[in-house]
Amino acid sequence: MKHPVASAAPSSRLHFGENYRARWRVLSRAAFCALALSAAGTWACGAPPAPPPVAPPAPPPEDTTVERIIQLVIDAPQLEPYYHAEEAPNRTPLYLVEGRSVHTGLHLQKFGRAVQVLSRDELSFQGRPYFDITQLIVQGDAAEVHFAYPVEGVTGQAWLRRSPGAGGTDWTLESMNVAEK
Secondary structure: OOOHHHHOOOOOOOOHHHHHHHHHHHHHHHHHHHHHHHHHOOOOOOOOOOOOOOOOOOOOOOHHHHHHHHHHHHOOOOOHHHHOOOOOHHHOOOEEEOOOOOOOOOOOEEOOEEOEEEOHHHHHHHOOOOEEEEEEEEEOOEEEEEEEEHHHOEEEEEEEEEEOOHHHOEEEEEEEEEEEO
């Protein structure tokens, strides 16, 4: 008598050997992709994985905040002895160096005139004295400004704080260090 499994007609179901080969193909492809990823640093087959979420960069401070902060710095009494606007007419209007935080759209006043914003190259070409905001950092209710007034050999830092009144838009100059080179 023959064994019933051996005499059975071929079925649509995969035999162990065929199933094993199908699994091996799937696993082999996955292993190949993993090896290709580790070797090349990118996915060689299939879709790449989704990139990890990246926090958006902190937005730059609003122009009104920048305007208020810069206006307080250039109007600080500690800087008045260095401007010499009455003795040296070429120092009016005040010129600022265009940079990351300082751009032509700012509305600033000094010596009763609008402050002008130009690139460092233009200012050098024209031979104009200028005030340079080298760094402006705003974090929450605090701000720090680094500046230079090269024509007088002056550098300094200013620290400002936002007052809770007036909708949180009022800034005050807390302290300033000014040094002559």
